[in-house]
Amino acid sequence: MKYNRLTQENREDILNILQNSKDVLFGDEISNDYKHDEMEGIHGEPECVVRVHTTQEVSAVVRYANEHRIPVLARGSGSGLVGAAVPIHGGIIIDLKDMNRILELDEDNLTVTIQPGVLLMELAQFATEHGYMYPPDPGEKSATVGGNISTNAGGMRAVKYGVTRDYVRGLTVVLPTGEILTTGGKIVKNSSGYDLKDLFIGAEGTLGIITEAVMKLVPLPAHSISLLIPYMKINDCMDTVPKLIRSGLAPTAIEFMQSEVIRHSETFLGKNFPDKSGDAYLLLTFDGEDQDYLEKQYEAAAELCLECGALDVFLVDTDERKDSVWSARSAFLEAIKASTDMMDECDVVVPRSEIAPFIAYIAEASEQSALRIPYFGHAGDGNLHIYLCRDGLEETEWIQRRDHAFKLLYDHAKSVGGLVSGEHGIGYVKKPYMRESLGDNVLDLMRGIKKVFDPNSIMNPDKLFDLED
Amino acid sequence: MKILVCIKQVPASNQVRVDEETGVLIRDGVSAKMNPYDLFALEFALQLKERFSCEVDVLTMGPLQAKSVLNEAVYMGADRGVLLSDRKFAGADVIATSYTLAQGIKATGSYDLILCGKQTTDGDTGQVGPEMAEFLGVEHVSNVFEVLFVNEEKMLVKVNFEHHTYEQEIRYPCLLTIEKEANIPRLPSYKRKKQTTDDVISVLSLEDFTDKDPSHYGLNGSETSVERIFSPEKNDDRIMLSGEPSEQVQALYALLKERHVF
Structure with a gap:
C-alpha cells in the first residue's frame, strides 16, 4: 500500500482543521514518546501529532487523512506492548489523552x-x-x-x-x-x-x-480479602488451580508468581515482599457483600490449598497488607524489564486445565533456547506473561534464540488449544504468530472486514495482519 | 527475654465520620483493624523472637470486640494476648490511657522490653508510649527504626528524627516506640489461626489492678477533654496541566512566578 507523505499544504490544512496550533505538532516538535510504546522494540516516525478534544475534530482529521491517503493512528497512554500504537508508516497520530472527561x-x-x-x-x-x-x-x-x-x-x-x-x-x-x-x-x-x-x-x-x-x-462489593499462598514445589502450586476452579468457590483473582520474579520486584521497588518462604505463590482474592460468607469462602479455599501442599495461607485483609502484596505484583513487568538490557514478551492464553503442563514447558523452552525466561500470570484464566530476556546477548544471537523460544511457546500453546494473546494484543510484532495460530482462512475474513471499514487502509495500517499478503 | 507489644484497634478506613453534635468518631458499622503503626512494633518483636528465645505478648485496651486485634497478632506470631476491658476505662484521654495501660502491664507481669507503634492513625498524638514508660518508671526511646546491636541485657538502636538520626544504647527494662516502615510486617497465618484456642487471650478489669481507684481511669482520670472534633474542609481546587512535558514545565514555572512563589 502506498501512502502519501505530508506536504506543506497538508500541514496548513491540518492546522486549519484544528484551529489551535498548540494542538498540532510537526517534525522536531514531536517528542520521542510518540515513536514507540512500552516495549520500545518497534519505532515509527510520525509526521504529525494532533491533540484532539472532540469527536468532530477526530472526524475532520480522519476524513482529511482518508481523502489524501495519509495513515492515521489513534494513541492513548502509549503503554501497549506489541507496537499497536507505533506509526510504522508515518502519517498522523491522533492523541486522545486530552479527551479524558x-x-x-x-x-x-x-x-x-x-x-x-x-x-x-x-x-x-x-x-x-x-x-x-x-x-x-x-x-x-x-x-x-x-x-x-x-x-x-x-x-x-x-x-x-x-x-x-x-x-x-x-x-x-x-x-x-x-x-x-x-x-x-x-x-x-x-x-x-x-x-x-x-x-x-x-x-x-x-x-x-x-x-x-x-x-x-x-x-461495589462491601468486603474483599486476598490470600497469599506459598508453595515449595511449583507443581503443587499449579495443580491447585484446576481444583480451585472445580471447587465451586468464586475467587475474583487467581494470580501465580515465581519467587524469582518477586525478588526482581523487591529490587525494583526497593521494598521487601512480606513473605519469603515459598518458591512459587498463588494470590487469590475473594469479594462479596457478606463478611461471614466471605470468610467461609476463603477458609474453604485455604483448606484446599493446604491439602494441595501449600506451606501456609497468609491473610491479606487490610489496605496496608493489600498494598504490600499487590504493589509487588503490579510492578512485575517493570521489574523484569529492569533486570535485563532488553526483553520480549509472550502473552499466551491456554485453557485453564493446561496451565500446569504449560508452565512445565516454559522451563523446557528456556533450556532449549538458552534464554532466561521469567514469567507470572493470571493462573485463573489461563493467561501467562512470559518474558524472554536478552541479558547482554549479541544482536544476531538474541534474535535467533528469541525467535526459537517464541516458536516453541506459540506452537505448544496452539497444540493445547491456546491462542497467541490473552490481553496485550497482536499489534505489529505478533502478526506472524497470529497468522500461524489462526490460519489464512481466518485472516482473510479479517482482511475482508478491514476492507469494508477502511477501503484505503489508512487506519493503523499493517497491524494485526499484513495487508498485502 | 519477655517482650510486650501494645496495640490498638482503629477504624479500618480513613474515611471516618465525626458526629457533628458530640464530636465523637462514629465507629458503629465501621470495620476495625490493627493500628498500622503497631504492625511495625509487632514485627520488630517477632524478629527478636526469631533471634532469641523470647516470649512475645500483646496488650490492648478496649471493649470485648478488641479481642480480634489480639487474635490477629497471635496469627502473626505473638504467644498470648491481654485485653484490658472495663466500662470504667471508657472516655480516657492520653494520660488516663497511659496510666491504665501501665497498670495493666504491672498486673500482667514483668517485661524486659515494651514496644509501641510511634502513633495511632485515629488519635495521632504519639504520646501514649512515652507517658506509659514514665508511669512504669522505665527508660524509653521514640521513633526507633533499626536495631544495630542486641543481646540479653541491652540494645543499640537507631532513632529517626526528621532531619537527622542518632544511635542510642538502652538497657532493659525499657520501652521503644517503633518508626513507620522500620520493617515489612509479616502477614497473619491461617495455619496459626486454626491452631489458636480461646484461652490464648486473657481479659483484665479494674479489679485486677493494684490501683483500684476508679477516679484514676477513664473520663474521671482524664486531665483534658475534647471540645470539638471535626473533619477538615476538603479543598479540591486544582489546575491540571497538559501537553508535552516541556510545555507543562513552562506553564508551571509561569504559574509559580505569577503567584510570587519565587
Missing part, C-alpha cells in the same frame, strides 16, 4: 459514559467513590480506557468478572472515512443484527477510533 454516571442504567482518554485508574476511582466497581483490572493502571477497549484488556479479576469486552455497552466511533458511528448504547440486551460494537473491541484501532464509550458498572 467522565461525561455521565447513569445510576438508573448502571453505566458511566466516558471519553477514551480517561485513565483506567481514574475510572476505577470514580466508580469506587460513587459506590460502584469497574471490574476490569489490567496491571497498567495509567493505560487509557480507550486503549483497554482496543486491546480488550483483561486483568486480574477476569476469573469472576470477565474482561473489558464484558463492560462495554456502547461506543461512538470515527470510521476511517471520517463518518461518526454510534453502536450499542445503554441497553443490556441486543439481538439486532451484527453487533458492530464487538468488532471495534480488540481491533487495536484498525477499524475506527473510539471517541466515546458507555461502560457498565457493578455494585
Whole structure:
C-alpha cells in the first residue's frame, strides 16, 4: 500500500482543521514518546501529532487523512506492548489523552459514559467513590480506557468478572472515512443484527477510533480479602488451580508468581515482599457483600490449598497488607524489564486445565533456547506473561534464540488449544504468530472486514495482519 | 527475654465520620483493624523472637470486640494476648490511657522490653508510649527504626528524627516506640489461626489492678477533654496541566512566578 507523505499544504490544512496550533505538532516538535510504546522494540516516525478534544475534530482529521491517503493512528497512554500504537508508516497520530472527561454516571442504567482518554485508574476511582466497581483490572493502571477497549484488556479479576469486552455497552466511533458511528448504547440486551460494537473491541484501532464509550458498572462489593499462598514445589502450586476452579468457590483473582520474579520486584521497588518462604505463590482474592460468607469462602479455599501442599495461607485483609502484596505484583513487568538490557514478551492464553503442563514447558523452552525466561500470570484464566530476556546477548544471537523460544511457546500453546494473546494484543510484532495460530482462512475474513471499514487502509495500517499478503 | 507489644484497634478506613453534635468518631458499622503503626512494633518483636528465645505478648485496651486485634497478632506470631476491658476505662484521654495501660502491664507481669507503634492513625498524638514508660518508671526511646546491636541485657538502636538520626544504647527494662516502615510486617497465618484456642487471650478489669481507684481511669482520670472534633474542609481546587512535558514545565514555572512563589 502506498501512502502519501505530508506536504506543506497538508500541514496548513491540518492546522486549519484544528484551529489551535498548540494542538498540532510537526517534525522536531514531536517528542520521542510518540515513536514507540512500552516495549520500545518497534519505532515509527510520525509526521504529525494532533491533540484532539472532540469527536468532530477526530472526524475532520480522519476524513482529511482518508481523502489524501495519509495513515492515521489513534494513541492513548502509549503503554501497549506489541507496537499497536507505533506509526510504522508515518502519517498522523491522533492523541486522545486530552479527551479524558467522565461525561455521565447513569445510576438508573448502571453505566458511566466516558471519553477514551480517561485513565483506567481514574475510572476505577470514580466508580469506587460513587459506590460502584469497574471490574476490569489490567496491571497498567495509567493505560487509557480507550486503549483497554482496543486491546480488550483483561486483568486480574477476569476469573469472576470477565474482561473489558464484558463492560462495554456502547461506543461512538470515527470510521476511517471520517463518518461518526454510534453502536450499542445503554441497553443490556441486543439481538439486532451484527453487533458492530464487538468488532471495534480488540481491533487495536484498525477499524475506527473510539471517541466515546458507555461502560457498565457493578455494585461495589462491601468486603474483599486476598490470600497469599506459598508453595515449595511449583507443581503443587499449579495443580491447585484446576481444583480451585472445580471447587465451586468464586475467587475474583487467581494470580501465580515465581519467587524469582518477586525478588526482581523487591529490587525494583526497593521494598521487601512480606513473605519469603515459598518458591512459587498463588494470590487469590475473594469479594462479596457478606463478611461471614466471605470468610467461609476463603477458609474453604485455604483448606484446599493446604491439602494441595501449600506451606501456609497468609491473610491479606487490610489496605496496608493489600498494598504490600499487590504493589509487588503490579510492578512485575517493570521489574523484569529492569533486570535485563532488553526483553520480549509472550502473552499466551491456554485453557485453564493446561496451565500446569504449560508452565512445565516454559522451563523446557528456556533450556532449549538458552534464554532466561521469567514469567507470572493470571493462573485463573489461563493467561501467562512470559518474558524472554536478552541479558547482554549479541544482536544476531538474541534474535535467533528469541525467535526459537517464541516458536516453541506459540506452537505448544496452539497444540493445547491456546491462542497467541490473552490481553496485550497482536499489534505489529505478533502478526506472524497470529497468522500461524489462526490460519489464512481466518485472516482473510479479517482482511475482508478491514476492507469494508477502511477501503484505503489508512487506519493503523499493517497491524494485526499484513495487508498485502 | 519477655517482650510486650501494645496495640490498638482503629477504624479500618480513613474515611471516618465525626458526629457533628458530640464530636465523637462514629465507629458503629465501621470495620476495625490493627493500628498500622503497631504492625511495625509487632514485627520488630517477632524478629527478636526469631533471634532469641523470647516470649512475645500483646496488650490492648478496649471493649470485648478488641479481642480480634489480639487474635490477629497471635496469627502473626505473638504467644498470648491481654485485653484490658472495663466500662470504667471508657472516655480516657492520653494520660488516663497511659496510666491504665501501665497498670495493666504491672498486673500482667514483668517485661524486659515494651514496644509501641510511634502513633495511632485515629488519635495521632504519639504520646501514649512515652507517658506509659514514665508511669512504669522505665527508660524509653521514640521513633526507633533499626536495631544495630542486641543481646540479653541491652540494645543499640537507631532513632529517626526528621532531619537527622542518632544511635542510642538502652538497657532493659525499657520501652521503644517503633518508626513507620522500620520493617515489612509479616502477614497473619491461617495455619496459626486454626491452631489458636480461646484461652490464648486473657481479659483484665479494674479489679485486677493494684490501683483500684476508679477516679484514676477513664473520663474521671482524664486531665483534658475534647471540645470539638471535626473533619477538615476538603479543598479540591486544582489546575491540571497538559501537553508535552516541556510545555507543562513552562506553564508551571509561569504559574509559580505569577503567584510570587519565587
